[in-house]
Amino acid sequence: xxxxxxxxxxxxxxxxxxxxxxxxxxxxxxxxxxxxxxxxxxxxxxxxxxxxxxxxxxxxxxxxxxxxxxxxxxxxxxxxxxxxxxxxxxxxxxxxxxxxxxxxxxxxxxxxxxxxxxxxxxxxxxxxxxxxxxxxxxxxxxxxxxxxxxxxxxxxxxxxxxxxxxxxxxxxxxxxxxxxxxxxxxxxxxxxxxxxxxxxxxxxxxxxxxxxxxxxxxxxxxxxxxxxxxxxxxxxxxxxxxxxxxxxxxx
Amino acid sequence: xxxxxxxxxxxxxxxxxxxxxxxxxxxxxxxxxxxxxxxxxxxxxxxxxxxxxxxxxxxxxxxxxxxxxxxxxxxxxxxxxxxxxxxxxxxxxx
Numbered sequence: 001x002x003x004x005x006x007x008x009x010x011x012x013x014x015x016x017x018x019x020x021x022x023x024x025x026x027x028x029x030x031x032x033x034x035x036x037x038x039x040x041x042x043x044x045x046x047x048x049x050x051x052x053x054x055x056x057x058x059x060x061x062x063x064x065x066x067x068x069x070x071x072x073x074x075x076x077x078x079x080x081x082x083x084x085x086x087x088x089x090x091x092x093x094x095x096x097x098x099x100x101x102x103x104x105x106x107x108x109x110x111x112x113x114x115x116x117x118x119x120x121x122x123x124x125x126x127x128x129x130x131x132x133x134x135x136x137x138x139x140x141x142x143x144x145x146x147x148x149x150x151x152x153x154x155x156x157x158x159x160x161x162x163x164x165x166x167x168x169x170x171x172x173x174x175x176x177x178x179x180x181x182x183x184x185x186x187x188x189x190x191x192x193x194x195x196x197x198x199x200x201x202x203x204x205x206x207x208x209x210x211x212x213x214x215x216x217x218x219x220x221x222x223x224x225x226x227x228x229x230x231x232x233x234x235x236x237x238x239x240x241x242x243x244x245x246x247x248x249x250x251x
Numbered sequence: 252x253x254x255x256x257x258x259x260x261x262x263x264x265x266x267x268x269x270x271x272x273x274x275x276x277x278x279x280x281x282x283x284x285x286x287x288x289x290x291x292x293x294x295x296x297x298x299x300x301x302x303x304x305x306x307x308x309x310x311x312x313x314x315x316x317x318x319x320x321x322x323x324x325x326x327x328x329x330x331x332x333x334x335x336x337x338x339x340x341x342x343x344x345x
Contacts, residue, residue: 142283
């Protein structure tokens with residue numbers, strides 16, 4: 001904890017905890033939508049496990065930022081700071097895997113660097129979470145390769161999945177003033193430092209999957225400022241319904 | 252989809268020094284994903300430190316019809332059981 005920091009730093013740190021936490025929470029909620037609907041039992045369990053890892057990460061980050069339940073269940077769309085990629089609908093299994101590959105490859109590289117942060121909480125958090133994310137990234141890569149280099153239909157669906165999610169990649173490397181401030185203090189890693197590494201890692205998986213890398217599209221930004229796609233509102237409505245309707249409910 | 256996938260038998264070593272034990276089976280398209288499915292299905296609650304997966308089709312099983320000739324002859328040979336020794340309390344996993 002940076003107890004002696006000026007107020008602006010505390011705000012920037014709080015905002016950063018929400019960015020990381022909202023990414024994990026929203027992606028975890030998305031994956032949990034597969035529960036009971038997975039293409040096969042084994043994949044159903046596997047996706048639910050990934051979802052639980054992510055919700056666990058969000059819990060740690062929110063508890064550090066304040067009242068975890070309040071942050072998860074009592075904020076509106078505009079207050080969420082997740083990137084647009086993680087809120088995109090599941091689509092079919094291939095599109096879910098494409099989203100997971102593109103996000104967790106980034107998250108893995110970020111968390112690896114976050115273990116060197118000057119912020120003690122973030123170091124402890126990242127040291128635990130980086131192992132979970134390494135598994136997510138490997139699993140998503142394995143599935144991308146199998147579907148891409150599989151049947152005609154699986155290859156077509158995998159290519160469509162990558163295409164759909166591709167325009168949300170540039171946002172992952174966006175650095176605004178708040179983030180720049182934390183980078184300056186050594187609290188947050190600069191994502192631009194690993195953009196080349198990220199792009200060649202993704203290119204490697206796509207090549208092994210015998211998939212074309214999509215042409216760069218017009219990037220869509222804004223999630224970190226609370227400008228979300230319509231999809232996030234629907235996701236939050238499902239996720240927040242119960243605690244908002246019965247505020248004192250316990251289980 | 253899973254109908255096309257072969258079945259794999261899963262063995263988990265619960266801690267160093269113990270043998271891998273059969274815990275169940277998973278469907279998977281190949282051995283690498285079978286390991287991941289086994290991890291996600293059978294070691295969610297810290298049950299293991301090591302995993303084996305074996306194609307179920309590679310297992311040769313004894314014929315239940317032959318159970319009599321295979322196993323009954325052992326029934327009358329009580330002297331084969333080491334029941335005449337006292338096992339110290341400190342010795343586990345026997």
